[in-house]
Amino acid sequence: MKKGICIQKSPGQWKDSIAHYLNLDIRKYKKTFKKFNRGGLFLFFFFLILALFPSLFAPYPPTERFVSYEPPSAAHLLGTNDIGNDILSELVYGARISMMVGFATACISTFIGLMIGLCSGYFRGTIDELLMGFTDVVLIIPKIPLIIIIGAFLHPSIWTLILVLGLLSWESIARVVRSKTLQIREAGYVKSARCMGFSSFHIMVSDIFPNLIHVLMPKFMLTTASAMISEASLSFLGLGDTSMKSWGIMLSFAFSRGGFIRDMWWWYIPPGVCIALCVMSIAMIGFGFEGRDEKERRGMDAE
Amino acid sequence: MRRCEAGEAFENNTLKTLSGTMREAVKKTFRYAASFLLIVTLNFAIPRLMPGDPVKNLIGEDVYVSEAAMEQLRAEMGLNRPLYEQFTAYIGDLLRFDLGYSYHLHSPVAEVLRDRIAWTLLFVGVSVLLGAVLGTLLGAYAGWKPETKANRLICCGFIALSCTPPYFLALLCLDFFAFELGLFPFKGYYDVPTPGSVIHHMFLPVTVMALFSASRNFLIMRGSVIQEKGHLYAIYARAKGLYDISILFRHVIKNASLPIITLLALDFGFLFSGALFTEIIFSLNGMGTLIYDAIIGKDYPVLQGSFLVIALAVLLANMLADLLYAVADPRVRRPTS
Numbered sequence A: 001m002k003k004g005i006c007i008q009k010s011p012g013q014w015k016d017s018i019a020h021y022l023n024l025d026i027r028k029y030k031k032t033f034k035k036f037n038r039g040g041l042f043l044f045f046f047f048l049i050l051a052l053f054p055s056l057f058a059p060y061p062p063t064e065r066f067v068s069y070e071p072p073s074a075a076h077l078l079g080t081n082d083i084g085n086d087i088l089s090e091l092v093y094g095a096r097i098s099m100m101v102g103f104a105t106a107c108i109s110t111f112i113g114l115m116i117g118l119c120s121g122y123f124r125g126t127i128d129e130l131l132m133g134f135t136d137v138v139l140i141i142p143k144i145p146l147i148i149i150i151g152a153f154l155h156p157s158i159w160t161l162i163l164v165l166g167l168l169s170w171e172s173i174a175r176v177v178r179s180k181t182l183q184i185r186e187a188g189y190v191k192s193a194r195c196m197g198f199s200s201f202h203i204m205v206s207d208i209f210p211n212l213i214h215v216l217m218p219k220f221m222l223t224t225a226s227a228m229i230s231e232a233s234l235s236f237l238g239l240g241d242t243s244m245k246s247w248g249i250m251l252s253f254a255f256s257r258g259g260f261i262r263d264m265w266w267w268y269i270p271p272g273v274c275i276a277l278c279v280m281s282i283a284m285i286g287f288g289f290e291g292r293d294e295k296e297r298r299g300m301d302a303e
Numbered sequence B: 001m002r003r004c005e006a007g008e009a010f011e012n013n014t015l016k017t018l019s020g021t022m023r024e025a026v027k028k029t030f031r032y033a034a035s036f037l038l039i040v041t042l043n044f045a046i047p048r049l050m051p052g053d054p055v056k057n058l059i060g061e062d063v064y065v066s067e068a069a070m071e072q073l074r075a076e077m078g079l080n081r082p083l084y085e086q087f088t089a090y091i092g093d094l095l096r097f098d099l100g101y102s103y104h105l106h107s108p109v110a111e112v113l114r115d116r117i118a119w120t121l122l123f124v125g126v127s128v129l130l131g132a133v134l135g136t137l138l139g140a141y142a143g144w145k146p147e148t149k150a151n152r153l154i155c156c157g158f159i160a161l162s163c164t165p166p167y168f169l170a171l172l173c174l175d176f177f178a179f180e181l182g183l184f185p186f187k188g189y190y191d192v193p194t195p196g197s198v199i200h201h202m203f204l205p206v207t208v209m210a211l212f213s214a215s216r217n218f219l220i221m222r223g224s225v226i227q228e229k230g231h232l233y234a235i236y237a238r239a240k241g242l243y244d245i246s247i248l249f250r251h252v253i254k255n256a257s258l259p260i261i262t263l264l265a266l267d268f269g270f271l272f273s274g275a276l277f278t279e280i281i282f283s284l285n286g287m288g289t290l291i292y293d294a295i296i297g298k299d300y301p302v303l304q305g306s307f308l309v310i311a312l313a314v315l316l317a318n319m320l321a322d323l324l325y326a327v328a329d330p331r332v333r334r335p336t337s
Helices: A002-009 A014-022 A026-035 A038-052 A087-123 A125-140 A143-153 A158-168 A171-184 A188-195 A200-236 A247-256 A265-302 B002-049 B054-059 B067-077 B083-095 B109-144 B149-163 B166-180 B195-228 B232-240 B244-256 B258-281 B287-296 B300-328
Strands: none
Touching (some): A038 A265, A087 A125, A087 A265, A125 B300, A143 A158, A143 B258, A143 B300, A158 A200, A200 A265, A265 B149, B002 B083, B002 B300, B054 B067, B109 B258, B109 B287, B109 B300, B166 B258, B258 B287, B258 B300
């Protein structure tokens, strides 16, 4: 982004020559970036860096123990919790786990949704009826109660949580992918590829899939956002993995282990605010992708 | 002759639409039946598939029983019989509203649920309706004039709300309004069972849930109105000289609110789960607290029964939404093909 701005300021053919050599249209990229909310992008990268390099930001390791129930001070900016861990460090290390759950879930569900949507949109007919019928059936089942049951039977672990959440949140992706595939498969290049005798698999992968990325990206981001909220909710019920402290588990502990009754706002407000901000930044990026897609469609209609 | 032909054509047409509607209805019914079956099957299969002893899984983990009693229970529940026999027995139990026995609470699950679900349904119903009205109206207005400062602010606020876990919002409200300001009671549905007391107790939780539900409706409605107002009929209405307000509320809102109906049904499950968490925070004696206690006590029969009841409630809500949709949108009643 910075590069684009700086090049624009310098006079002359800079822009054009670089665009020519790199085979990129910088103006187009700048436009793309403008669609995103700047605050959302900034927040997202902030949380991403926090998640990737927690040791740079956390003042102490998350398991180191001090005096418990301490109010905020210079040594512990957000105080300490019931077993004496520094809350700020926990918060920083929690970013990785919360975001990992969100993105891993979104990966699984995007993959399943893509497969089902692509197959039913491309083959149509009976396969479409069957797959979409199945999607509608699964769509009705309430996710969180089901996850609560499964989570109660299994031992709480972050991987089962990811797996179950991922296996249960692909329906809207499948629907979107299907309707887009139905559009694309009537396009000239798909028809000509079929005439040339390419296999269905090849057409799906190399002709249809690249055109689906536009609709997949916003869905991916929104799925991530809702998975993070689900994770926080389930952790609150005590179904999370207590050995890997995410923000949801911190909130749950603050509620069940006396942070709320002792009025320790520095314990329960920061994780909640972090969840809200992080989810919001991810959702905003999703909206950004969506907005771009809509603009493009409108442009096409106008033509 | 001509009239006869026309009559025939008309008859043919109605027949076709009728068969089309019928086919749609049959398809829908089939799908609902399939979802019902899937829910029941899941409920049947989960305790038997999960790791651990199925007897333990069916009676709850905190119950201590001796080996001999366990064998007896196994025979009683028919767990050593073949699976299809177990399944038919299970369906038979369901038809008699027998959801198992909670050893933890010392009463049949169906009874426990019957006591709790009325309050939860009241809570969820009121807040969903309030949220739908609030979200639709505000969303319509925000979509009509998306550029104004106030509407942008509202939009940001609702995005923030929809990204906050509902229980965190509930926690903040409880802390601020009940603990700090002391305006509202901390827990329960009532002190004395009068409507005034119930309203006083329900005000905070219902507000939180209604705001949460409104935030989702708001975003959909806003987008929908932005899309609809670009259509020709809206421009025509303006060219005719109608007031903005009457264009919005008499013409645009009808078309724009169609997605809301679908969303309400699909969201019902989500809101229901959100309500469970809100109930836990406000210590309301409904399904949420029941499930919370059941998780802590590993009381599996109660969990399963709750899941079944919630899933059926969501199923019914979806069917209702389908019917409403046909009332609201005549195009659904006569398919184009």
